[in-house]
Amino acid sequence: MRKIAKYAVAGAAIISMSFRGDNAGQVDMHTVSLIKNEGFRNSQVMNTLFELTDVNGPRLTGSQGMYTAELWAAKQLKKWGMQNVHIERWGGFGKGWQIDKSYIAMREPYYQPLIGVPRAWTPGTEGMLRGDAILVRIEKLEDMAQYSGKLRGKMVVLSTLNNETKPNFTADARRLTDEELHKMEMDNHTEEVATNLSRKAQPGRPRVNLRPQIDSFLMEEGAIAVLSGGRGTMGTVFTSNGASRKWDAKPVLPEMEMGNEHLAILGRLLDAGKKVTLEMDSWTSFITTDSTEYNVIAEIPGTDPQLKDEVVMLGAHLDSWHASTGATDNGTGSAVMMEAIRILKAIGAKPRRTIRLALWSGEEQGLLGSRGYVKKHFGDRLTMKLKPGQKMVSAYYNLDNGGGKIRGIFAQENDEVRSIFAGWLAPFADLGATTVTLRNTGSTDHISFDEVGIPGFQFIQDPLEYGTRTHHTNMDSYDRVSANDLQQASVIVASFVYHTAMRTQKLPRKPLPKVNKAADSYRR
Known part of the structure; x- marks a missing residue:
């Protein structure tokens, strides 16, 4: 509670300033209020999740289920009024299977x-x-x-x-405690941490x-x-x-x-x-008619003549495993990101920069969809030969740690964004989101952007049952998801994306990574 009070006081000072879009951590409270109202009163996130899971079924990359999910997502995004909606090829995959x-x-x-x-x-x-x-x-x-x-x-x-199996005396589901969040915030060593998942040998x-x-x-x-x-x-x-x-x-x-x-x-x-x-x-x-795989892309175009060619991206992987309907891995992430961009469209947001949504395929096989997209548009992680588009991306935001609500964000060793993110989280202290940690977190699609010097971030989420019951399991269904958690996450993501799109300057960047031809930051 002390930490929440601290942020509430600090946040009040930031929020009280008029919003010009250039100061670190400034918040447009009028737009935040509109985002909250739309996200909590008119939420579509659970219906989107229902369509992606119960209606569509499993979404293993290369399967018919993945193909139909991509078509449905593109159709829905067009229905919501997004621009430049398309299903974009990223490369070959091999045999499909279902x-x-x-x-x-x-x-x-x-x-x-x-x-x-x-x-x-x-x-x-x-x-x-x-x-x-x-x-x-x-x-x-x-x-x-x-x-x-x-x-x-x-x-x-x-x-x-x-x-052999043994009785389990530990609860399957849990939320992050104040002590855990405080430790994440204060212990700013930069080694990678695995959120919510156990990497112990099976x-x-x-x-x-x-x-x-x-x-x-x-x-x-x-x-x-x-x-x-x-x-x-x-x-x-x-x-x-x-x-x-x-x-x-x-x-x-x-x-x-x-x-x-x-x-x-x-x-x-x-x-x-x-x-x-x-x-x-x-x-x-075995599906052998086409080895090509795709990502779903949609945009809200920027309105500032000087900044509209710059981009703020948000995304999640749409693919899942096959034993269930992939609700928490990663139907929830996809539904939240779709809901976040829907909220911004619904409130009539006029972002200075273009906001671009991406729903990835092939994440479960090694971040293939996002890495293919990044290589095509921004640069090669293995040679660090960058394309002009690399300079035009302010940030990429990702959600892929289950269905738990957002508790903060990993700054991914980018010290200059900490105060910015702290300010942007301030209006959501009452919703439990207060923590900015310098730590890295790996294993999902923000890594594809970070590898080529684009600021890429993953949000901190409550674990719930992700590591114990739903991650890659036959129990990963719609029933294991909390509507309130997804609504909270959608609102926070929408606010982060909006404020990133409105800043006069792009988000600060870390030094470019060194060339490492053996690099493979993906670990599952």
Whole structure:
């Protein structure tokens, strides 16, 4: 509470000044009031999320679901009156993939439907497959020898010694405390922090990635399917990529990732020497007609004759994984950014600079959509050969840490923006957004801009259930989202974008990064 009071007092001094758009942190309170009124009283954010998730379905890059989501988003943005709306190619991707049917069950020693999701880019069974299960534990390459000659016609339950589940005495959902936010604000070391996500090794998997060797071994030995597991309990399955999307990728077996409780049932039975028979019927499609992928772009044109060619960008990745409808990763980010630009259009904002929205594809495979866009328009991160457009972008704002409300912003080591952002947050202290930290945060699309010297920022968000239940899981649905949190986030993003567009000067920039041909700041 002390911190909030501090910002309220400091903010009052800033807000009391007339808005000229040039002083650090100045706030146009009249426009903020209009933004709040539109964002809270006439919000469309949950309807947008409903369309992107429940109506559209999963949005894995390269799938039909992603394609239809892009078309819907472009149509909606045009309906709201945005200009220059288009679906823009960023480059090749490889084979697309999607699930058409999925079923897995145990038939012996009794019938039990099982929770399982096909791993991305693995083939289906293309019909009902039935076979005896065998438990395979491979911690190191030498472990394979014991299974030689034993796998033909078997359904492999791939396990390790550490996949047991235990009671969880910690709440799944949480909000950031005042103490945590204060520490982020005061501890201004610049090492990268991972917000909301755990980067601990997933239980039940070898520390060294042996999967390519294991996959080849299982194929050679004549196994017919694979069941695997990882992080997640109480029916939550954290999905992942199971094979390459490359055109010349080596074949792999049909594979499902399972809920750990059900995988543990199979493991205990097989460990005890009981016969376990499984049946599996999955159909997946490889989409090979077009390897080109796209981003959705829309604008509110600038009005200042001197500044209208400069740009303020906001964006989020539209793609998701396939086990659910991708609500918190990243339907919420996409819906909030669409809502923010809708709010500005609805209140009749006349930004001095052009405001440009981007909805990215391919983020889950390595920031591919945003990096492709940046390379095309602004510069190459590997050579640091910059294009004229690089100088024309004032800032890029991103949202991609789940559905929690905004609590502040990462300044991404840009010390000169701290006072500016503190001023812009001041009107939202009563909504819980007060923190500006110098720290870096990685793993999403603002990195693509930061890599070429464009100020790129990610907002601090409450974790809620992102790291425990929804991030890349079969539980990532509309039901796990708070409307109030998304409305709050939409209002704050709209205000940041508006004030960036109205400043006489572009936001301050850090020194250009050095050339690093091995650079890859994306980590998931």
